[in-house]
Amino acid sequence: MNAIISASELVSALAGPHPPVLLDVRWQLSLAAAAGAPPFDGRAAYRAGHLPGAVFVDLDEELASAPGGHGRHPLPDLEVFGAAMRRAGVSSAAPVVVYDGGLGWGAARAWWLLRWTGHPDVRVLDGGLPSWEGPLETSVPQPAEGDFVPAPGAAGLLDADGAAALARSGVLLDARAGERYRGEVEPIDRVGGHIPGAVSAPTTENVGADGRFLSAGELGARFKELGVSQGSPVGVYCGSGVSAAHEVLALAVAGIPAALYVGSWSEWSSDPGRPVAVGPDPR
Incomplete structure (x- = not known):
């Protein structure tokens, strides 16, 4: 299965019988933040407009543990990560599509973690949000709880x-x-x-x-x-x-x-x- 999906392919998938769960992982490495400038606010960007039905996932809080001896973005606590995925509606039997603001790094981090923890069907929206030509929404969805339980070791x-x-x-x-x-x-x-x-x-x-x-x-x-x-x-x-x-x-x-x-x-x-x-x- 291809690891990425185009915007046009995503439109078709969302209209199909088994639409994917959408995760918005807008995140931005800010060297200015390291110098004391305000960091990028992914949640604010999400609230301003996101793909219909997408749930925001916080990279720093849910896709990584606190910085320390194992680096700035060490592996997340698996209970925290699993709870975040289930809150977003992620289930093992349902496809997942992840996107970010276009750089692709945040989306790729979520993609890798889901693969590493055993999800069989996850792809990244190629080009991120800028590639999407359809409508956006500002309401925050409340998806049904998913059943995904992380089982690490499926990827290197x-x-x-x-x-x-x-x-x-x-x-x-x-x-x-x-x-x-x-x-x-x-x-x-x-x-x-x-x-x-x-x-x-x-x-x-x-x-x-x-x-x-x-x-x-x-x-x-x-x-x-x-x-x-x-x-x-x-x-x-x-x-x-x-x-x-x-x-x-x-x-x-x-x-x-x-x-x-x-x-x-x-x-x-x-x-x-x-x-x-x-x-x-x-x-």
Whole structure:
């Protein structure tokens, strides 16, 4: 099953006999917020207009635990995550479509978590809310309680040691901007650079100017150039495990399974004992 869905396909699915549950995960990484500016308010954006029937899901509160030793967006408490999904009407037998404001990172985080915890049918709206040409609504729906119970382990998950090992034995992709990978700038974490052996693969290069994913063929060619071959183990990390989920999604579009290092650079760099590489060379 394709991991993404177009707006026109979603219109058809919503009119069909088994319409998907819609989750609105509008979230925005704000470097300005790290400097003290007010953060993006996803709930306010949701209240101003959302896809009909969509339920808002808070990435920071429901798709992650509080920041700490395991990074800025560690795995959520599974009871909190499961309760949030059931509140939104998510059931194991019903399809789910997730969207955000267009960047795709927040939606991809929800997509990955649902896959990792065993949901069999979840897709991301390609292009997010800007791709939707239908009506929006401002009322907050009250869907029937879902029955989804998270059962982790259905998709690949890496910890710090696993990421380090994969950088040696397979392909570990760094989804952050190139200048952060090279250690030229680091606006958030303790130190700049990358995990030794990781390959720079900014997630922004997986989409076109319209914010929609490149074709499966184009993505496959891109990852091949980065060293990914059929059957080779692949993992992805970023700053805090959000944009890396978007790269795992891009890999899925290309037909390539990949694991996610959720703690990512925010966890790795917090430990002074872990090695750090700088510059364009993986090592």
